[in-house]
Amino acid sequence: MWQYEKKLQYPVNIKEPNPALAKVIVSQLGGPDGELGASLRYLNQRYAAPCREVQAMLTDIGTEELAHMEMISAIIYQLTRGLSMKEIKESGFDTYFVDHTTGVYPIAASGVPFTADYFQSKGDPVTDLNEDLAAEQKARTTYDNILRLTDDPDVREPIKFLREREIVHYQRFGESLRLVTDMLDSKNFYAFNPSFDKK
Amino acid sequence: MPVLNDKQKLLRRLQQSCFALAEANLYLDSHPTCQMGLEYFRKHKAEKDAIEKEYTEKYGHLTAVQSEGTKKWEWVQHPFPWERGEN
8 A cells, every 4th residue: 555745855945937847857756767667667567577676676666766756746736827828828838738727637748637647567577677767867868858848957857866766766776677587597597487377 | 955944954954864774674574583674763753753843843744643722633734745945
C-alpha cells in the first residue's frame, strides 16, 4: 500500500509564470519518457522480478517516480498561475487551455495524451530491466532538452535534480540486471525465463 | 539563493535527510549486506526522525493518519506542497 506525505522530494518555488514552458515540461508528466509512465512501468513490472532485491528496487524506484510526478505537476501548476487571456493566446498555451484550462493533465508536449503504450511489462526480468535502463536514459535526455529551453533558475534547479535521479536509477537498474543474470546460466542468459519457465 | 522562511529552512533539513535515506534505500536494495551502507542508513534515520518530529510539531503533520484534532480535522489546516512558498 502507499501513504502520501505532504512535502515535495525537492523544492519547487517558481516566481515567474511561463505558460509556453509549462506546455513543454508537461511532457515529463504524460509524455513518452515521463514520470507517470516510469512509475507505472516499474510498479507493474515488479511482480515478475525473480528476487527480493529487484522486487525492492522496482517498488522503491516506482514509488520515487510518483514523487517526481508531483514535482513536475507542481512546476506546471506554478508556471500557469495568474495568466491573462492575452498571455494565454500569445504564448501558444491556448491549445492546452481550451481542453484543460490551467488544470494539470498528463499529455506529451505534442498534445498526445498519456497512454500505456509508452511502457512494457514483458514478464521477463532481463527484458524488463533492459527497457528500464533505456527508459532512464531517455528521460535524462528529455531533461537535458528542457534545460536547453529555459534559463530560469527557479525551473532549472528542480529539473537538474530530476535529471540526476535518472542517472542514479540507471546505475541501480544496472546492478539489478547484474543480480538477475548472476542467478542464470552464464553460458546462456536466455535459456529460460526465470519468471515463467520451470527450472 | 532565494530567501527562505523558517518553515522552509526546517523543511530543507528534512528534505535533505529524507533524500539521504532514499539514496541509501535504493543502494541497499542492491547491496543488502554492505555494512557501511547500513551504518549510513541508521545514522540518517535517527537524524530524520528528530527533524521530522520538530517539523510536524511546528508546521503540521506530513500524513493524514497523524491528525489528532478534536475540534477540527488537522489535515485540512495546513497547505499542500505544490503552492509556491509552501515547500
